[in-house]
Amino acid sequence: MAQPPHVSQQAPQQAPPQPPAHPPLSGVPLVLATISLSLATFMNVLDTTIANVALTPIAGDLGVSPSQGTWIITSFAVSSAISVPLTGWLTQRLGALRLFLMSTFLFTVASVLCGLSQSLNMLVAARVLQGMVSGPMIPLCQALLLQCYPKEKAGLALAFWGMTATIAPVMGPILGGWLTDNWSWPWIFYINIPVGLISIWLTAAMLRGRETPTRRVSVDYVGLLLLVIWVGATQIMLDRGKELDWFNSVDVIILAVVAVIGFTFFLIWELTEEHPIVDLSLFAQRNFAAGCLALTLGYSTFFGTLVLIPMWLQRTMGYTATWAGLVTAPIGILALILSPILGRMMGTVDPRWFATISFIVMALCNFWRATFSPDVDALTIANTHLWQGIAMATFFIPLTAIILSGLEPHRIPSASGLFNFLRLMAAAFAASLWTTGWENGATRHHAYLTEHVTVASTETTQVLDNAQALGLSPEQALALVNARIITPQAQLLSILDMFWLAGGLFVILIAAIWLSRPARAPRR
Structure with missing residues (x-):
């Protein structure tokens, strides 16, 4: 299913430089560029569902309870959500093409680390890294794909992208189940290696010279820090609440207090900041x-x-x-x-x-x-x-x-x-x-x-x-x-x-x- 684009930093006082009007691609380069960007989308969206059917085997293999196994999903989703507001700022600092290639490469590396994990803590840490670098990938895929097509064919470009984003969640449970049963659960992450490398290579070759302009812009560091604090505290509280007996635990009470205070200050700061991150x-x-x-x-x-x-x-x-x-x-x-x-x-x-x-x-x-x-x-x-x-x-x-x-x-x-x-x-x-x-x-x-x-x-x-x-x-x-x-x-x-x-x-x-x-x- 097509995912919405990213949060971009609010426009500062001066107008940002306009991206150069790159001519649309055609023929084989257009086909290969569409394939390469669609592969990255496929890999990213696939990882939101591929682990669902493998939670029970992963939990058993790592010696944790099935409820703890859900951290594999929640850690990815939370870190991906937190990284989304930085996409606009990073795009202006690094350029859309460069940021996309870096994100896809780091996503592939994080996939390798997920497969190599020998404990739940190691796997969750790798999934956090994977989620952090996944945030910019989907909106950048859309933006770069639209660059490649004439304006009158923008709908066609998004249709190709949307089909890929729709197929990936369907294939996730099937691939995840088959790889877990016939190979082992690490292969649900290793499958990203060839996909990621092909996407990086084809994208770099087909979109060479089509970088967007860069400039130095500020970012709302305080807002970002408060966002990380309250979202992180809330998610840890939800993940660990059951095993710690919820509010009968001092740890859960502390996490709840941190989440409430962090959210309160986040609201105050973002409503008064000139250029809020949200x-x-x-x-x-x-x-x-x-x-x-x-x-x-x-x-x-x-x-x-x-x-x-x-x-x-x-x-x-x-x-x-x-x-x-x-x-x-x-x-x-x-x-x-x-x-x-x-x-x-x-x-x-x-x-x-x-x-x-x-x-x-x-x-x-x-x-x-x-x-x-x-x-x-x-x-x-x-x-x-x-x-x-x-x-x-x-x-x-x-x-x-x-x-x-x-x-x-x-x-x-x-x-x-x-x-x-x-x-x-x-x-x-x-x-x-x-x-x-x-x-x-x-x-x-x-x-x-x-x-x-x-x-x-x-x-x-x-x-x-x-x-x-x-x-x-x-x-x-x-x-x-x-x-x-x-x-x-x-x-x-x-x-x-x-x-x-x-x-x-x-x-x-x-x-x-x-x-x-x-x-x-x-x-x-």
Whole structure:
């Protein structure tokens, strides 16, 4: 799915130098440039989903709990979100082409470090580096690709880019599952090496001499530091809260205090700074505020279930990583087919209707999943993801149109980057919150189910007698009942609760869409 562009630094007093009017490419150079930039996009977006189906094997291999394994996802998303506001400043200091090549190279190096990791701490550190350098890659891919095409073919360029960005999340679970089962989990990161090197080589060769001008500009270091502090403290609190027993832990209380104080000072500083790293005044625009609310909460709900389902399939349903990837992959099929059609219709249909369709389909798919039984088959699970592709096709593009509608052209880069930052941050928070909610729910259901495992229960006595007839001791029989019956049932009941919650949230969020006014073209 096409990702929004980056946050750029607000324009200083003097106008920035205009980029040279490079002539558009044609023929083989244009094809190779499109391929090289699309490869970088593919690699970047792929890494947002490829690790989802491998969390359970990675956690087992590194000797940590599955809930700790979600740090692999959250560390990447948080660091990527934090690096987004620096993209505009770095582009002006280094040049778009040079920054893209550096980011892609460092992303490839970080992928190698991820594969070589021997502990969770090492892997999380490598994922942080990978996320930090990934922030500029997607917006720069878009900008450089548009340079290569004539203005009248800009839509075609973005269509090629959008197809790549749509295919990558589909391929992520499949590749991640197959590589984990048939090779080993480090290969989900090593696969980036040839892709990254080919992209760097082709881009450098095809776009030689097409660098953008550079200049020395200031950056809001205080705002950036405060951003890192409150986002980092919040994410660490969410990641470690469950194992530290939340606010019964002094560490969690300290992290919460740091997050609140950091966020408060961040708001004060950014609202009074002349050139803030994040332009919070955009929230005064009704469409921007309503659109961001719908997109951020909607995407976090979607991403939370996207992380949960592969974990549930492997831990409870006995799926391999490959099969967990295969049953979740169909989400991209209808999205890939419908996205170009939607793009052509956006100018004639109110985008609020498309966004409403997206949220209705999201809700229906989650309500459908909430009816799953312990013997649900793979085809049924895959069908819920197939039809959810309709929702994905009508999610990003209409909400982006709502968010950016009515804004002056010079504010669009900052607005695009701000909601992209919010989306990435929400995804990181959601991965922690939804996995914690599932595990807490499973514990609650487990306690309720065990209340019925007593000698007074005929069913319990029969199961225990059958187990002891196989030569098991009473203690072993009880352990077997717990592992094979009670725990899977508790985990299933808990994830059904999460599906009901997700469906309900999407229904409620429809109201946020209609808080916006009809989308209109930006004022010029």
